[in-house]
Amino acid sequence: MTGARKTTLESRVEPALVAAAEQAIREALALPLGKLTRVKLTAEAKLELERQLVARGLERTAKAIRVPVDAQIAALVEDGRRVPLKDVPKRIKGAPRTEITAAITRLLRAGRARVVVRTAAEVLVGGAEAALDPAEIAALKKLSADLVKTVKKVSARGHPRSLLREDLAALLAAITPIEHAVPSRTRITEAIRRLEDPALKLVRVPDLVRALDGQLALAEVHRALLEEAERGTIELRPEAGAEFLADADARLCPPGPRGTVFSYVRLRSP
DSSP states (O other): OOOOOOOOOBOOOOHHHHHHHHHHHHHHSEEEGGGSOSSOBOHHHHHHHHHHHHHTTOEEOSSEEEOOHHHHHHHHTGGGOOEEGGGHHHHOOSOOHHHHHHHHHHHHHTTSEEEEEETTEEEEEETTSOOOOHHHHHHHHHHHHHHHHHHHHHTSSSSOOOOOHHHHHHHHGGGHHHHTOOOHHHHHHHHHHHHSOTTTOEEEHHHHHHHTTTTSOHHHHHHHHHHHHHHTSEEEEEOSOGGGSOHHHHTTSOBOGGGOBEEEEEEOOO
């Protein structure tokens, strides 16, 4: 009687195996440790595969390798996408609710995402979305309280009452700065004109971002630049070589093709 055939374990971790495992994880968002590859590996090779996957920006948990939770959440609101806050945990793989909540808090603090109220629902959106800032929310809260108080008096028992249109306009005036806020694209265009080189007409993107600090969030600047480049109103140019760009400056630049970043911007002629 023939004995059972012994399974051969692979002790080498080839680059192609690592690349395939990474692709599978990024597509699934998270994979159990035992399903990273169909190739049977030795214990040492399994550890080496996990090490290389972590080196590529993935995370190892007790039972799986996953795309980092912050990155999973940020991807949900890329390119203007919006997702109800209550649905976020259903869309994240390989993490408990407490960890997802902590990740959302980090993204909110960093300005990479916002929670907005749409009718009665809380919705997670990207940090570049045109949402009201805290000062505008405070103005809106005061306006609401004033309107409630005034309408209550108008609706009180007794003879019919109304409002003068000019008095209503005076109440609404508190919110006009919100209605007439300067669009981010206008602020960016004005800043480019101020900073552009007289001869080359180019502006370094890190210089532009720093000039807008306190006016626009980094994500909002990136989104506006990419949208205007798509419209053809500006030209974005990638850095000639990564070695010429400091890490601190690279983080201020929007992503470009094939792993590059756009580090220069130029207004196109009308």
